Amino acid sequence: MSEYNNNKKSPVTAEDWKRMFDTVIDRSGSGDLKHGALLPRWGRDDLLPLWVADMDFATPQFITDALRKRLDHSLFGYTVMPDEFWTTIINWIRTHHQWEVKRQWMSFVPGIVKGIGLAVNIFTRPDEKVIIQPPVYHPFRLVPLGNGREVVFNPLKEDNGTYEMDFDNLQRVADDKCKLLILCNPHNPAGVCWSRETLVRLADFCRERNIIVISDEIHCDMAIFGHKHIPFASVSEAARENSITFQAPTKTFNIAGLISSYAIVPNNQIRAKFYRWLQANEMDEATLFAPIATIAAFENGEEWRRHMLEYVEDNVRFVEDYCRENIKGIRPWRPQASFLVWLDCRELNLSHDELLDLFIDKAHLALNDGEMFGKKEGHGFMRLNVATPRVILKRGLDQLAAAVRANVR
Structure with missing residues (x-):
């Protein structure tokens, strides 16, 4: 077997x-x-x-069995998002990351890179800036640039085969035009699980300057060698009230082609502005197979x-x-x-x-x-x-x- x-x-x-x-x-x-x-x-x-x-x-x-079962019902019309999609995700996050997420904080998004692009357009004007921390996943640079925003670089510092954040440099480069910071958590390409201390410090810095943190956590369920992922928004009130978190089961369970991503936004004002736009443009509606695969993954995986x-x-x-x-x-x-x-x-x-x-x-x-x-x-x-x-x-x-x-x- x-x-x-x-x-x-x-x-x-x-x-x-x-x-x-x-x-x-x-x-x-x-x-x-x-x-x-x-x-x-x-x-x-x-x-x-x-x-x-x-x-x-x-x-x-x-996952394949769950999809095949739905395929046996050969009518693929409009569908509603099952409540089980949200409860399954909430339970998974609670169990694996000790973070209590509320249903009203959450929305489907049509992919994390797309979600970042949407956030860039919703929360910045063309003359404003987005901070990234290279070396980092290249869409963090390409998406803001492609949408006409200036990208500000806060390079990571090498530290004996890994990286740490350079807060001195961040202090120098973050001006009043910087409105977003895109965080890779865990980091891609080097696979860093950022410490709680680092995330708290970053949250305090950005909250003081009204810089919203976009935390891409697509690799959150893949910590290895005894390390642990810490969701950015879970570390402090400053982090919770000034962030948009993106997660998905797609890397962990090898279902990237199904597109099943979701946003978590605890702050009422940020959430209302973001989700209102998603709803108006029907960007919060999942494809037929996304919830089926996600529920199967998080319940049985x-x-x-x-x-x-x-x-x-x-x-x-x-x-x-x-x-x-x-x-x-x-x-x-x-x-x-x-x-x-x-x-x-x-x-x-x-x-x-x-x-x-x-x-x-x-x-x-x-x-x-x-x-x-x-x-x-x-x-x-x-x-x-x-x-x-x-x-x-x-x-x-x-x-x-x-x-x-x-x-x-």
Whole structure:
């Protein structure tokens, strides 16, 4: 038995779980972005894709079963959002993050990046500014810029294989035109679970200056190696009353294509302004399958999630050991959350173009280029997705090791 069956029975041994995540799935013909974007983005389609942040693991069977059950009722007209969608989310957040969220604080949003774009347009004018903290998920920069807003950079500081916030710099760059700060919590690409002390300090800073914090918490259910995610809005009154939180089950349960995201806004005035706009434009209405998948994930998914994260942890360790033994010039930074590993390649002493040539044309790998997360801050880094069967991960590292050896001769 290699996966959940219709009676919700789980694999009985650790080996059964490992076999499940070790299974290589042929994604050809599914229209997946990971493979379909290779030729337009990299100019070649013979690359091993270890880039976009979804997983190569099968979506859990209990989610597929729930969707299939609805498909058997072959009429897909307009539907209402079931109350169970909200109670299931509230219970999950209470259980996993010890945060008591009220139903009236919540709304469906059609994707977290879209939610950020909506917030940028609703809470800033064209002459106002948005603060981001690079190296960081690139839509944080592209979305405000694409909507005609100026982006202010508050770069993170390196701290022995991780990052910390630079509050001295934040004090210098935050002027009266700064109206939003987009927080990545947990952080992408480095996987930092921000401490309570850091979040409280950030909340106090932003509340004093009337800068609303947009907290992207899509990786919140993927803390690993004993770390814990802390929801930004839960740390203090200043955080609660001056923030918009975005969460989703989509990364954790590999259902990104279903689009099931939600906003949490405790402050009455911020919530009224944001949700009024969502409602007027029908942006708060979920697609048919989003609530079905979310309810199935949060009601039945804890055991699957736990074993998936254990497999991811082992993959991170595998990358660390492999690089230490076979690729001396590359140092993986251990993430505290998610399945993304920030590869520090600076000891290879390559220019940006030379690093891309090494990974793409010599190693035949498609990873996210570090500079997309911050031209200066991400220089010399590459982002590796390790949510893939071990055999695929080893193949990629073998190709990279061979390319590095050939490059230094």
